[in-house]
Amino acid sequence: MRVLVAGATGVLGRAVVPLLDAVGQEVTALSRTGDPRGVLRGTGARVVAVDALDRTAMRAAVLEAAPEAVVHLMTAIPAEIRPRRMAREFAVTNRLRSEGTQHLLDAAAEAGVRRVVAEGLAYAYDPDGPGPAGEEPFWADPPRPFRPALTALEELEQRTRAAGGTVLRFGHLYGPGSVYAPDGSTVAAVRGGRMPVVGSGGSVFSFTHADDAASAIVATLDRPAAPEVLNIVDDDPAPVREWLPELARLLGxxxxxxxxxxxxxxAVGSWGRTFMTRLRGADNTRARLHLDWRPRYGSWRDGFAAEITGRRPSAA
Structure with missing residues (x-):
């Protein structure tokens, strides 16, 4: 199958492109700047530099690739996230999730694409709901700084579902290239003692390793039909007061x-406080059922240890 991956050099792209290549798919990898750091070197993917906010350029790239399936992973999230500057620093990502999505899906429809998978978010749920969230509507009244991001996510989901596609809502992503990687900004802050537990540390994180996200994308493409929205997270939602000290321990x-x-x-504004105190975890039951998918890293504990020590578990 010919698969076009848009946003192919980000945290998810660098995990899914090699996997698609390994299972025999013909991959066209789109990225705004191509692949200057060589993160896709060694794969069989054809890398194309294209600005997703340029409708004409996106249309030309998609039509030339003539894909049978499209994977939408386009973001421009900064390497270091500063909550007080969220509106400014997420502006391009918000446009990619709204305008960029429309450009990509319009071109895909013209090319006759029938299979679409898009990256969503599994931690935008109402924090006052009971237990880990299923695939329910997003938070109705989030803090003001988060509202533009949430609006863009809703637009991405609406457009993807209208195209007959599936949105995979990923949790807090970790793995190579992420803020939780050994060279990532969150790990640097923890090493330097600059990341505290805020209040009771009650914000519940559901983590997703990039490799598990990639395997879920491939599983979705393998299904003739999949639910419109699925949570792709590990089995172990954990509050900040639990996972942050454990990460510090692993790092020494x-x-x-x-x-x-x-x-x-x-220090971090209303969204930074909310992020560290009120988020709600997510449940992966439907993904397990409909995709026959299981995370290789069932717990962030195993995944964090593998990332820090470099030791990976053997395949199941």
């Missing part, structure tokens, strides 16, 4: 301090 870093939520608000 200082035990994270605890700071009051009011103090954190001054």
């Amino acid at each position: 870093a200082p035990t994270p301090k605890t700071v009051p939520a009011a103090v954190a608000t001054v």
